[in-house]
Each structure stands twice: as C-alpha cells, then as structure tokens.
Amino acid sequence: MNSLVLSFQEIKDTQLSLVGGKALNLGALSKIQGIQVPDGFCVTAAGYQKALEHNETFQALLNQLTMLKADDRDQIGEISEKIRQIILEIKIPSDVVKAVIHSLSQFGEEHAYAIRSSATAEDLPHASFAGQHDTYLNIRGKEAILEHISKCWASLFTNRAVTYRIKNGFDHSQVHVSVIVQRMVFPQASGILFTADPITSNRKLLSIDAGFGLGEALVSGLVSADCYKVQEGEIGDKKIAAKKVAIYGLKEGGTETKEVHFDLQKTQALTDFQILQLERVGRQLEAYFDCPQDIEWCLADDTFYIVQSRPITTLYPIPEAHDQENRVYVSVGHQQMMTDAMKPLGLSFFLLTTNAPMRTAGGRLFVDVTPMLASPDSRKMMLGAMAQHDPLMKDALTSIIERGDFIKPLPNDQSSGKSNKSVPPTKPKAQIENDSTIVSDLIKKNQASIEELKQTIQTKSGSELVDFISEDIGTLKKILFDPQSSAVFMAAMDASSWINEKMETWLGEKNAADVLSQSVPHNITSE
Template sequence: MLGLQELDKTKLMTVGGKGANLGELSRIEGIRVPDGFCVTTEAYKRIIDQSPEFNLLLGQLSLLEADDRQRIAEISVRIRKIIEAIAIPKDISEDITGFLSRLGEKDAYAVRSSATAEDLPTASFAGQQDTYLNIIGKEAILKHISKCWASLFTERAVTYRLQNGFDHRKVHLSVVVQKMVFPQAAGILFTADPLTSNRKVLSVDAGFGLGEALVSGLVNADIYKVCNGKVIDKKISVKKLAVYALKAGGTQVQETPPERQNSQVLTDEQILSLARIGRKIEEHFGHPQDIEWCLADDSFYIVQSRPITTLYPIPEAKTQENHVYVSVGHQQMMTDPMKPLGLSFFLLTTQAPMRKAGGRLFVDVTDNLASSDSRDILLEAMEHSDPLIKDALMTIIERGDFIKSSPADNKDQSSGNNKQDMPSSGSFAQSEYDPTIVSDLIKRSQASIAELKRNIRTISGSDLFDFILEDIPQLKKILFDSQSLAVIIAAMEASAWINETMLEWLGEKNAADTLSQSVPNNITSEMGLELLDVADVIRPYPEIIEYLQHITEDDFLEEIVKFDGGQATQDAIYAYLNKYGMRCVGEIDITKTRWSEKPTILVPMILSNIKNFEPNASKRKF
C-alpha cells in the first residue's frame, strides 16, 4: 500500500496512470485532492498468480482479434469470475484495514481502477476499467477492490487493448481508494477546447451531483468556455436528472427539481476559479489536461487529471504569442506523416524556419504576416502555389487581432511610407537574359551527381551517415544557388503571367500549365510520358501483360525474361528505373520506398497505360 502523498509519475508501474497522476496532483500547492491510498500492482500480480486457469485463459485471449467479440466476451466473463473468487491474502487485507483505520473506517470511499496502461500521453484508456462510488465498510471495500481487479477484463477493456496493441500480460492494475466527496456539482475541465483544439480556450462541463452522470452520458451538462480570464461562452442545458450518493452507500439517479433544471450550475466567479486551477495543473504536467473536478462546501476538489490525447500536436514555440504555420507537405502534395529520419534530413537541408508536429513539417510564417510588404509577397506566392492556403491566411489576417504588426510596419504606416515603393516579388526574378543558363545549371548538377556516385559507392554502415552529414553543406549550396533560384522564380512568374493573361484575353484557364508539359527538361512531365513508352514496349505481348497482372514479388524482372518479349520488357523497365528509379510518391521524405527499391509499384501504372492509351500516346500528348 502507498499513500497518495508518496506517489508521483515515477511510480507508474506500481500504481498505474490514475494513481501516479493523483500523487502528482496532491503535490501541487493549492490543489485539493481527496485523501486516500493505492493498493499497488504487486497485490494484483499475487492474486492472478494463484490461478493456473487464469493464465490459460489469458493465453487464449491474446490470440484473438479485436473484432472477435463473442469469444472476447466469453473468455472475459470467465476471467472476471476467477479473479473475484480469489480471496485477498491476509497481509494485503490487514494493510488495507490499517489505512482505513487512519483515514476513517466508517467513512465513505471511492474505489477506482488504475491500470499501468492508462492516462498515458498517447492513449488515455478513459472509462475502460470500473469505478465504484460511496462504498462504506471494510468488507464492502475489499469486495470492490476485487471487482476493480476483475474490471481489467471487461469486454470493452480487452477490445481497447487489442485495438491499441497492448499486451494483456504486461498491463497490471492498481486500485485507488479515496475518501468520498459529496459534491453539489461536478464535471470535467479541458484546458484546451476539445472541439476546436484551441489551447487558449478552456472548456468546462458541469452538472449537479456526482460527475459520473456526465462521464457516463446519463445527463446533459452546462458547457462554459473561458479565454484570457474571461467567460466567453455559455450553454445552459436542461438538467432533468442528477446522480447523488446515498447515506447507506451506493448512488441513486434523482430527478432535479423543475426550478433548478434550467439554472446555471456554476457561477461565473466559480468558473474562472476553476479555470485558474486548470492552468496551474496544466503547467505542472506540461501539456493540456482532461480534469475531473467536484465542488463541495464551495471548494473545488480534483479527483483526476489525464492528458488530452485527441489534440493535434503543435510545434514548440519560444513565446506564448500566436503563431501561424503552413504545411510543407501540403505544398509538396504530400499529406502523409514523415518518419523521423526523413524529418531529420529535411531539417538539415532547409533554410526556412521549420517546425515539427505530428510527423509533419510546418513553416512559421508569423513574421511574414506581421509586415505588410512580406505579407504581400507571401500571399502572392500562395495565390500561385496553393490558393486554399492563401484563403486560410486571408481569414486570419482579416480577424485583425491574431497577428501583431511588426514595429517597422507600424512606423512605415505612421510616416506615410507607401508599400508600392518597396520591391515586389517579381524583382527577385530579374536576371540578365542568357539562353545558356538552364543548360549550364543542368550540366553542373549532372557533374555533381556523377562525382557523388563515385565517392559514395564504397561507403556503408555508420560511415555512410558521416558522409551524408559532411556533404550537406555542399547540397545546401546547390539547392539554394542564387542563379538557380532566379531561374525557378522567373519560370513561376512567367507561368503566372501567361495564365492570367490568357484567361483575360482568351478566357482559357491554366494555359501555362498545359504548355509546360512539353517544355524541354520538365522532368515530372517527361517521366510520365516515358512510362507510356514502356507500356508500348510491353503492349504486343499478351502473355507478359497477363503475368504482370498477378505479380506480388519484386523479383519479377528476373523471371520475366522467360516469356516472349521478356528481354525487351526487362530492358525497358530497367532503363526507366536507371533514369527515374529514385523518384516516388511523397519523395521529400527520404525514407519513402523508391521505385528502384520496389519496382512492383510501377506495374499498376504501366498496365493502366496499356489499357487506357493507344500506341504512341506519349508523342501525341507531348
């Protein structure tokens, strides 16, 4: 047994998530936590070790899938009966009795489950194990401790663990026994709005009586929103029912008197007081919290706090000011998360102020939006690359209160400076006309790649990572070559001008996008056209087409030479892979599987080309 004051986050495996969090809460100055103790996971382990049948059934349970509901239900019922039938060892029972004597043996208690896989930053397990309220007397408390142990194997708890990949044998249960609070009101406090994910808005659910009625969905709750120390929204619900504790033990659903059904549960002063408590708890744990509270004798008691696991993570920022981030992946038409190695490599090569969140990269454009000049440049760029993001940025700008103007911008406005005197984005693309610029850049790039291939060929293992790190400064020099960037910007400006002018003059949309598909050295277009040529090589050989429709392994290119036309097919695909094999979908993540690593990725596209296009389609499309 351990008293709550003895617990902290280091005791997770001993007292479970709920117990560890309650221990942390009891250490925060000014936070009231009902007194109590934890029956540790060691007691649970001793109980289950007494039953060979339990371990046999647990082995059967581990073999099931989450959707095998009937078998899960059958085995779970048998396991719960076994656990509840095992007598609690005498030494454990005496320890429990000792704690009850010190706290008040005749008092009422809440007996609550606390699993080692519970209230974690990545999986809350909220409501998966059982809680029993207003339990009075030693025998009743011992009985409900056994019920809590057994509740680790309710059908919902077992299914949740299977769905989230938790091993049944590695999840153990502690039981929290806390003095009962008899509240006039109770509910839940979220220190970030669970609907909008706004970290600056706290959301309070409040109802009369015990909070279990809200958690179980039995009654509607008042909902209050707080931001910057002010109540900014209220939704007062009709509260026809409430759950109250009975003097003899247990709880009962009661009808709320008609005159109170539409009344506000908490006063505005109480709402703001609760919000301050929530911020203090959030600061202690370091991330947004889902907090269960009770109001008794005009004081707030906290009976649980767990991380909110449903919020999309946000990038770390050095200040508490508002920030605006633009997704790098969406700019690259890649919405999937990146693996850590891909994130690390990208961050080593970029010059932009990028941040990580949810396995994705974001550029902080807050400073760009704070200045009218850089704001115009950013919005103009978004107009051409991603109009939807531009619309979102305009919505934020038009709010007027989200982004602070930079001091220089305010000074310019007060002195009457005109932003039209500043250089536009087009001026960055101004360069002396030279028809050899592009071909020279291509030759330099090809020479650099050839040299890199020679140098990297004999390197492997950890030496390869050292080589890559040493090469990154050279890579950045190539990526951000001023002449190369000038060419790219000039092309973007020209395309934008053609699209806008052709739309105005001829009513034709996206003319430059169509024309650019047949511009020399448009690699994206060329690799699509050349895959049509690969389809033309295979087209005359129905036996190979049939074979490709059923392949699953990447050694198919070795097997394909056995067929008529197989050598020509192999040569065509290998030639394509030698040229474009390091491309793939979402290729800004270097961990993505490349076509050369898994050629089967190309097969559906080749077969689609054979089915949907006539011979020589690439020349006609070009």
C-alpha cells in the same frame, strides 16, 4: 512505507509501474498548493500481481489472449470472461487485506469511498485509456471495499479494455492494475474541464461541461451537460442544457438517479463566478503539468475538488517554441503535396537541407512565419507569393493579420533603418536566357550527380556512411539552391500567374494554367 498500499501523499512521480497513471496523477495533484483533492490511498499493482502470480490457469488464458487480434471479438469475449471470473473468485492475499484495513482505519471506516481502477498503461500522454476500466461510487464498509477492489482488478479484462490494448499495441502481461480508494464527495455539481477546446483544438479556449450531482450522469451519457467556453477570464459561449435527471449518493451506500425539479432543469449548474473560479484552477493545473489537461471536478460546499487530471491525447501536437508568444506555422507538407507523416530519419534529413526556420510536430514539418508576418515589408512579399501558389493559405494568413491582436507588429523594415534578422533576405532573381535546352541540361547535371553519388556511397557503411551523408549535405544544398535552377521554376510560376491573369481578363477563363499544366509530363502535382 508499505509497497502494497500508499497514501496519495506517499506516491512518487517515478512509481507509474506500481500505482498506474490515474493514481500517479492523484499523487501529484494532492501535493499542489491550493488544489483540493479528496483524501485516499492506492492499493498498488504489487497486490494485484501477488494475487495472481502463481495462478497457472490465469497465465494460460493470458497467453491465449496475446495471440488474438482486435477483430477476434467472440474469442476476446470468451477468454476475458474466464479471466474476470478467476480474478473475482481468487482470495485477496492476507497482507493486502491487512494493509487496506489499516489505511481505512486512518482515513475513517465510517466514510463512503469511490473505488477506481488505475492501470499501469493509463492516463499516458499518448494513450488515455479513458473509460476502459471500472469505477464504483459510494462504497461503505471494509468488506464491500475489498469486494470492489477485486472487481477493479477484474475490469482490467473487460472486452473493451482488452480490445483497446490490442489496438494500441500494449502487451496484456505487462499491464497491471492498482486500485484507488478515495473519500467520496457528495457534490451539488460536477463535470469535466478541458483546458484546450476539444472541438476546435484552440489551446487558449477553455471548455467546461457541467451538470448537477455526481459526474457519472455526464460520463455515461445519461444527461446532456451545460457547456461554458472561457478565454482569458472572459466567459464566451454558454449552452444551458435541460438537465432532467441527476445521480446522487445514498446514505446507506450506492447511488440513485433522481429527477431534477422542473424549475432547475434549465438553470446553470455553475454561476459565472464559479465558472471563472474553475478556469483559474484549470490553468493552474495546466501550468503544473506543462500540457493541456482533461480534468474531472466536483463542487461541494462551495469548494472545487479535483478527482482526476490527465493529458488531453487528442490534440494535434504543436512545435516547441520555448516561450508563450503567439506563433503562425505554415505546413511544408501541404506546399509540397506530401501530407503524410514522415519518419524521424526523414525529418532530420530534411531539416539539414534547409535554411528556413522549420519546426516539427506530429511527424510533419512547418515553417515559423511569425516574424515575416510581423514586418510590413516581408508580409507583403509573403502574401504575394502565397497568392500565386496557395490562395487558400494566403486567405488564412490574411485573416490572422486582420485580427490585429495575434501578431505583435514590427516597424517597417525600410522605415526603421534596420533589417529584420529573423527574416531571410530576399535575393534578386537570377536572369536566364531564352534557351530551350536549359531544363534538359539541368536534369542531366542532376542525374550525373546522383550517379556519382551512387558509386561513392556503395563503398560506405556504418558510422562512415552516416559521416559521408552529413558531409555530402553541403553538395546537396548547392544543387537544391542553384540560382539557375531556382530561376527556371520561378519563371514557370510567373508564367502560370501571367496566363491565369490574362486568360481571365481576355476570355473569362479561371485558372487556365492549372488545366494546361496537366499536359506536362512528370508533373507529380497534376498527375
């Protein structure tokens, strides 16, 4: 196996730094049973590095580039142009040329090929680099293919690619590029398939963009695409665009833009049967890669070919549930007025202080309320509590319940004779006396506890400090869940609810307690 050139079948899933994200994905796709991928090979990043490793001018310009910020547009443009020119003028190493020509002889020199860049920091779960590097279609002949390999190397330093790396914290000197040489498919239709709807983030709603001819017309924004929405084998919304032009490949090489016949402009690019066929392909790829996918496809001779599949990086992450059941999560941050992301240490500490079924996603905390909504008894209590402190969230939960098909209902706790173990039991409210000093006494008690902690913690460091904090969590939880303290703030919530209800009934004033609470000192929410 030659490390300079690898066929898709030879690419291993550990070779990201050698072939880049796009080629790595093609290697994986080519091994999936039932998925059709046009044949091809990858000129690895080793060839790119070999061509430039002793070029001192390139290294000097690269060092200058690392000193720039994203706002330094003029300097980025000037230095990037010089680097691109160096790469285009440099001679491709003879062993790279030899390996490319050998692979072309195996796949067929007479065929047309798509030449595509595959950077080693591309198509990653956290950064897609989509559209940052160049692709060339319908390239014929070994000389033209070698020329476009150099052009793909140079596209690593387009202004947009350099700026993207700077904004996302990638080191220019650590990002290399391989080049995909893939047999051209001349499709009747092509487009993009999202296995989760990019507009609503609904992971069960699949979205297909489709147009006639090559997909470049859609990617470049030259034409509007048909858009089909599919969920669990059912086609929902269909928007048929007026597809006035399409891009097609020429026999002699290159592409041309042609006007679509008027009678076909408002015709579906895919039939309903083909839409559902493509949905099944998308779900198969999503299951294989274990995350929602952004898939480039084309249809030729009634066969769907997949030319790329990458993770969708714009979806908000969801907590890991380790099953396929529907779940409902309530944001802790919105309840506590702390919607910014938390750091990992803060998240882990918060999780140690609670008995609630909390989950993390996107640097934030969520409570899994699915079991509570499934049971009639606990559902009623939860909606009642939500109505008091977050009416909008209560409305959202009610909408989910009314759908009827989202949550599997459990029998009523009382009628079944068994308790729902996943729902924490509701404790009776602690009784508090009408004592004006109770709040100040609780504050003094907590402050004394903090002062004692400060004195003790100053003597700890390193692993001893971590062990001390872990042991002290028990004391902290006793303070946080002190029945007397809970009774005080529940009394305040009940009072607010009573005031709102009575003032609206008697005086027509809505949410009077919200106005009153703004006069209370140290109320973070009101302030």
